[in-house]
Amino acid sequence: MTLPTLRDLINQHFNDEELQQLCFDLSIEYENLPGDTRIAKTQSLIQYCVRHRRLLDLGEHCRRLRPAVDWPDGEALKAAKTAVAAWQKVKQGIAAQKKLQGILPDEQWQKTLALLYKQEKALRIQLSSHGTVAQGTGAKAVGERGALAEQAENLVTGDNNHIGNIVNLYRDGGRDRIPDQQLRQAIAAYVHWVDESYGRIRLRGLSDKEHAIPDPNLPDVYVSLIAQKEVRRGQDKESEGNQKLIDMSQLLAQGSRLVITGAPGSGKTTFLRHIAHLLAHALCTGDDTPVRQQLNITGQLPLPIYLSLGDYHRYKQQPSAGTLIDFISYTLIRQHSVYDLPSDFFAQMLSRKNTVCLLLDSLDEIPDEEGRSQAVKDVIDLANNDIGQIIVASRDHAYVGRVMLPSAFRRFLVQPMRSDQIAALTRRWCQAVYSEQTALKEARKLQGEIAALEAIRREQGEAPLVDTPLMVTIVAIVHWNERVLPQQRAVLYEKCITALLAEQHKEDEGEGGSRPDLAERGGSVDAKRGQLARLAYEMMTSRKDQDAGRTANQKQVDAWLLPLFEQIAGKAEAPQKLAAFREAMCDRASLLHERNGWYEFTHLTFQEFLCAHHLANNFSPSEIAAFFQAEDRVLHSWWRETILLTIGYLGKTAIGQSLKLAKAMLSAFPHDVAGLAAA
Numbered sequence: 001m002t003l004p005t006l007r008d009l010i011n012q013h014f015n016d017e018e019l020q021q022l023c024f025d026l027s028i029e030y031e032n033l034p035g036d037t038r039i040a041k042t043q044s045l046i047q048y049c050v051r052h053r054r055l056l057d058l059g060e061h062c063r064r065l066r067p068a069v070d071w072p073d074g075e076a077l078k079a080a081k082t083a084v085a086a087w088q089k090v091k092q093g094i095a096a097q098k099k100l101q102g103i104l105p106d107e108q109w110q111k112t113l114a115l116l117y118k119q120e121k122a123l124r125i126q127l128s129s130h131g132t133v134a135q136g137t138g139a140k141a142v143g144e145r146g147a148l149a150e151q152a153e154n155l156v157t158g159d160n161n162h163i164g165n166i167v168n169l170y171r172d173g174g175r176d177r178i179p180d181q182q183l184r185q186a187i188a189a190y191v192h193w194v195d196e197s198y199g200r201i202r203l204r205g206l207s208d209k210e211h212a213i214p215d216p217n218l219p220d221v222y223v224s225l226i227a228q229k230e231v232r233r234g235q236d237k238e239s240e241g242n243q244k245l246i247d248m249s250q251l252l253a254q255g256s257r258l259v260i261t262g263a264p265g266s267g268k269t270t271f272l273r274h275i276a277h278l279l280a281h282a283l284c285t286g287d288d289t290p291v292r293q294q295l296n297i298t299g300q301l302p303l304p305i306y307l308s309l310g311d312y313h314r315y316k317q318q319p320s321a322g323t324l325i326d327f328i329s330y331t332l333i334r335q336h337s338v339y340d341l342p343s344d345f346f347a348q349m350l351s352r353k354n355t356v357c358l359l360l361d362s363l364d365e366i367p368d369e370e371g372r373s374q375a376v377k378d379v380i381d382l383a384n385n386d387i388g389q390i391i392v393a394s395r396d397h398a399y400v401g402r403v404m405l406p407s408a409f410r411r412f413l414v415q416p417m418r419s420d421q422i423a424a425l426t427r428r429w430c431q432a433v434y435s436e437q438t439a440l441k442e443a444r445k446l447q448g449e450i451a452a453l454e455a456i457r458r459e460q461g462e463a464p465l466v467d468t469p470l471m472v473t474i475v476a477i478v479h480w481n482e483r484v485l486p487q488q489r490a491v492l493y494e495k496c497i498t499a500l501l502a503e504q505h506k507e508d509e510g511e512g513g514s515r516p517d518l519a520e521r522g523g524s525v526d527a528k529r530g531q532l533a534r535l536a537y538e539m540m541t542s543r544k545d546q547d548a549g550r551t552a553n554q555k556q557v558d559a560w561l562l563p564l565f566e567q568i569a570g571k572a573e574a575p576q577k578l579a580a581f582r583e584a585m586c587d588r589a590s591l592l593h594e595r596n597g598w599y600e601f602t603h604l605t606f607q608e609f610l611c612a613h614h615l616a617n618n619f620s621p622s623e624i625a626a627f628f629q630a631e632d633r634v635l636h637s638w639w640r641e642t643i644l645l646t647i648g649y650l651g652k653t654a655i656g657q658s659l660k661l662a663k664a665m666l667s668a669f670p671h672d673v674a675g676l677a678a679a
Helices: 003-013 014-026 036-049 055-065 074-098 105-129 145-159 162-170 180-198 206-213 248-254 269-283 289-295 309-316 324-334 345-349 369-383 419-433 436-459 470-484 489-502 525-541 552-571 574-587 604-618 619-637 637-653 655-666 673-679
Strands: 226-229 245-247 257-262 303-308 356-363 388-395 410-414 592-595 598-601
Touching: 003 036, 003 410, 003 470, 014 036, 014 055, 036 055, 055 074, 074 105, 105 388, 162 269, 162 345, 180 269, 180 303, 226 248, 245 248, 245 369, 248 257, 248 289, 248 410, 257 269, 257 604, 269 289, 269 303, 269 356, 269 388, 303 309, 303 324, 309 324, 309 356, 309 369, 324 345, 324 369, 419 436, 419 470, 436 470, 470 489, 470 673, 489 525, 489 604, 525 552, 525 574, 525 604, 525 637, 552 598, 574 637, 598 604, 604 619, 604 637, 619 637, 619 655, 637 655
Parallel strands: 257 388, 257 410, 303 356, 356 388
Antiparallel strands: 226 245, 226 410, 592 598
């Protein structure tokens, strides 16, 4: 009995409604399983049970519901479970071994990694094809070239039509002649790396406790969002009236040249990684059903290439730097030489027609407009070749003026998440990290906590806080650590900001490697929090009219913060340290926007809390009360939330000080006892 046979037995003996009931009995959401056909849903169900160690539960439910069928016994399922555990352990070993590159001697490192890959291949094939038997009346045996066995073998050998097509395209113009089978294996190794690199996500950000969180498969937690097509000036009225919202699963069908823009944390990078993973997985396994269903792709499958334009900009600073094509080859062959691909492989792929899906992320991570403009010119030069799909992603604020690509690139703006999308993402997040017994309960609790938080914000006339995948993830991480969202908003906002400053929710972006240094980019977490708090305080107090207070130009920011950096690093190094801080806060931490030299906090909430943080940590209660009463600040709505958050923050760190401040403020806020208590 193997997993393909189990799949076929379930597909044979359960109709659609019965399969839904089986999932319900197992507390698995049927509608969240990928696939549009019953056998595809069944395959997804088995894969889910394998990942979550629930094969025994699945077997018991099948025997109870269909006792006449000759289902695998407990020993067979335990053997499969043991093999799965061994396979996962070897995969962890591969990941750990990769981190030892440069530490171990090269020969030892390569030999150990090759052995681990060999073990991983053997276990994968064992899971898919060993000892296949037909069981049950009318059951059809799945032989050694059964569906899952084929996928396991293809993953190592590249033995499928999709990779065969790529081999043929390279053969049309490639200079480096190597045997076809060797080329197939090299391409298979590359797409396997893409599949592994972008098919899982890391949920980190606050404490060591998160290392107990399993790294979910991206398809398990991915929720498709909505985007709106931009209509530029001069386009016809028919186009202007066609600004319909489009599900992002349909975006690739909108054209071969696309630009995706959105707010920080709106899901742009995840969307590109989702595309890369689905294409690579199809090329690995030969099973193109998921990618065609979820991305609406037709025709031959392209080779996915995911890169950061921020990394490209840094590469261009090297004296020996070449073109964008050179960078692609440099990054994907030299830095990941295990692929054993011909040196001109990517250059040839990028010169052929309809061969690749080029995913260019992080245009906004290039720190200046001149650099972004040059990167855009290089993208345009490459786009003149009919290579296939090109998708560029950037934050809204960086995609302006001469940075904008020509009209051949259709722009789509990622929209804020709707309530149903937030609910779906929290549910999937909880299913990925909690046990089956507690996932639904935790999801409902988390959804209720988010709804309560947003209800308070609506009452106060504030914009939604949790309306992007990043903020849902950050709040979910806080929920995981605390078991419940803090009822005091000051505590919640502090934990959210800490998670954003740690930047570990992004630690596997960039050139494909882990980034353990992210938390220290621009300074330590505590130092960055203090510097942001000073900036927030200065911006809040600079408000003289409706336009001030939310933005500050670089000259103002430097004047406010440079003295702090001089105290830390000395006058000589302070300007460089300040520049690194500004870049880190805008490029990575998603706390500041920068547009044409003007800075603002991504959420007014963060600015208000950080101002409260500065006041609470630098002044006594009597001084804070005097500050709020000066210039009638206590009477202005601009300061109301900061006042409440200051009291709430002191309540967490120094309850006596908080009570003193509350007492002082009650004389000025006699009708807002409830508001002060809510802080």
